[in-house]
Amino acid sequence: MSCAPPPPILRLHPPSSISPFSSPRRPHLSPRTCPWRLAAAREMPWPHVLTVAGSDSSAGAGIQADVKACAALGAYCSSVITAVTAQNTAGVQGVHLVPEELIREQLQSVLSDMSVDVVKTGMLPSAGIIKILCESLQKFPVKALVVDPVMVSTSGDSLSDPSTLTYYRDGLFAMADIVTPNVKEASKLLGGVSLHTIADMRDAAESIYKFGPRYVLVKGGDMPDSSEAIDVFYDGKEFVEFRGHRIKTRNTHGTGCTLASSIAAELAKGSSMLNAVQVAKNFVESALHHSKDLVIGNGPQGPFDHLFRLKCPPYNIGSQQRFNPDSLFLYAVTDSRMNKRWGHSIEDAVKAAIEGGATIVQLREKDIESRPFLEAAKACMEICRSSGVPLLINDRVDIALACNADGVHVGQSDISAREVRELLGPGKIIGVSCKTPAQAEQAWRDGADYLGCGGVFPTTTKANNPTLGFEGLKAVCLASKLPVVAIGGINATNAGSVMELDFPNLKGVAVVSALFDRECVSSETRNLRSILASVRCLA
Numbered sequence: 001m002s003c004a005p006p007p008p009i010l011r012l013h014p015p016s017s018i019s020p021f022s023s024p025r026r027p028h029l030s031p032r033t034c035p036w037r038l039a040a041a042r043e044m045p046w047p048h049v050l051t052v053a054g055s056d057s058s059a060g061a062g063i064q065a066d067v068k069a070c071a072a073l074g075a076y077c078s079s080v081i082t083a084v085t086a087q088n089t090a091g092v093q094g095v096h097l098v099p100e101e102l103i104r105e106q107l108q109s110v111l112s113d114m115s116v117d118v119v120k121t122g123m124l125p126s127a128g129i130i131k132i133l134c135e136s137l138q139k140f141p142v143k144a145l146v147v148d149p150v151m152v153s154t155s156g157d158s159l160s161d162p163s164t165l166t167y168y169r170d171g172l173f174a175m176a177d178i179v180t181p182n183v184k185e186a187s188k189l190l191g192g193v194s195l196h197t198i199a200d201m202r203d204a205a206e207s208i209y210k211f212g213p214r215y216v217l218v219k220g221g222d223m224p225d226s227s228e229a230i231d232v233f234y235d236g237k238e239f240v241e242f243r244g245h246r247i248k249t250r251n252t253h254g255t256g257c258t259l260a261s262s263i264a265a266e267l268a269k270g271s272s273m274l275n276a277v278q279v280a281k282n283f284v285e286s287a288l289h290h291s292k293d294l295v296i297g298n299g300p301q302g303p304f305d306h307l308f309r310l311k312c313p314p315y316n317i318g319s320q321q322r323f324n325p326d327s328l329f330l331y332a333v334t335d336s337r338m339n340k341r342w343g344h345s346i347e348d349a350v351k352a353a354i355e356g357g358a359t360i361v362q363l364r365e366k367d368i369e370s371r372p373f374l375e376a377a378k379a380c381m382e383i384c385r386s387s388g389v390p391l392l393i394n395d396r397v398d399i400a401l402a403c404n405a406d407g408v409h410v411g412q413s414d415i416s417a418r419e420v421r422e423l424l425g426p427g428k429i430i431g432v433s434c435k436t437p438a439q440a441e442q443a444w445r446d447g448a449d450y451l452g453c454g455g456v457f458p459t460t461t462k463a464n465n466p467t468l469g470f471e472g473l474k475a476v477c478l479a480s481k482l483p484v485v486a487i488g489g490i491n492a493t494n495a496g497s498v499m500e501l502d503f504p505n506l507k508g509v510a511v512v513s514a515l516f517d518r519e520c521v522s523s524e525t526r527n528l529r530s531i532l533a534s535v536r537c538l539a
């Protein structure tokens, strides 16, 4: 690693006094003075991110990007503005710092009144501002702190005073859950070392970790040309490389702010750090992909569309319940040949399985024409909706979209979960068949909600399906934090032994022939459910 050239000079206007137009001061609310607010918050908690950052007049980055990213991911976002910048797609034309007293007051106003889960920082242009933030966080602790050490804009303009370095390193980082520098910022934080390779990024992550944050993410989006954008994540023990596609577009202004605020939104929703980073990476990549041809402004670096999902049907964001892994307890997977053999329609088979206690249903109709399949799927959706049982479609994203199913199950030779997610959007359930830890890891990276793992036992329902046994199932369960459902040859005789395995993420069994290759689907389902329940209660 060699030394980089000195940092560019900061162009800051001197801070002015508080505006004479500001409204008269009102007292700050506190839960003690307003108990009804506290009761309401308990009834309907809403993930809440507070961003402490600068305003970007072009709205591609800064506060504006943070608010849009959080809104897109389902979190409320309040804001403390540290600076007002004049910028556009050509660069930064001016920066005006908000007086420190007003920053202190904004922090007090929000943190004393609202239940903030996560604080995310962006542009903290002076040492004094960082000091005030640290004091406020000591007074009002939050669940997590995401520090994006914004020092240089994407156009190369400096956005913080060099004196902030010490305050970042010796103050804020020690309070941070994650610090997310890009390679230029990592270099600055480490006294100008140059970063050219993944090994350099790992070294930088290790060095920044020593300043005290729980996690470090060194973002490689600025690294020289490659088809992948690789970020290095470090938790003090292990490194994880997050690899994403490099989207060819001029519209990359605000990617750093968006990534950090998306991480904050996911943490506020209760995600683990690793999962939050993965979701945030996927979100930014999708947003860039959907915005790659957008033309806003005449300069070299344009904004992208954080709310791209609103334009992709059929979203119903917020109307869908979140996926409950417990629904994998008894997973009924249909088979049209078996139904035909017993004279059952798909609808009757699904109705009977739900009557018997199936907790989730998958339509796995391999030899049926698209049009009758869609008709049956729509009818099954009505049955499932009215019983509160999720309905997934095997393989066919088109059918799932057309009947507004709750999700799709795909295997290793189907289109990837990442592509399915692109098509279905964030609210739908995606299951992926996995036989190895590597497949499980990939499914998680692709945004899957659960894994189907099998064949646990030999099966005649799926041709040439390798049998993994309990050892194979164990390897997949241990390799992933995602919920797992076991599949393959499971019936009333052996289902209990599967549930007795007691891996924390093994949530249930998926069954075809032992439910549907039978005359009375409801009583077979009921019997199997009582066997499962005798081993493990539905949590």
Ligand SMILES: Cc1ncc(COP(=O)(O)OP(=O)(O)O)c(N)n1
Pocket: 331, 333, 362, 364, 394, 395, 409, 410, 411, 412, 413, 414, 431, 432, 433, 451, 452, 453, 454, 462, 485, 487, 510
């Ligand atoms: C719950 C569940 N697990 C695994 C599978 C198998 O999916 P796949 O490997 O894509 O094979 P097909 O079912 O498409 O033959 C599944 N369907 N459900």
Ligand SMILES: Cc1nc(C(=O)O)sc1CCOP(=O)(O)O
Pocket: 433, 434, 452, 453, 454, 455, 456, 458, 459, 460, 461, 462, 465, 487, 488, 489, 490, 510, 511, 512, 513, 514
């Ligand atoms: C559809 C399917 N997938 C499997 C896998 O191992 O991924 S085994 C399987 C068939 C399961 O049918 P039955 O319950 O009749 O054995």
Ligand SMILES: [Mg+2]
Pocket: 394, 395, 409, 410, 411, 414
């Ligand atoms: Mg498949």
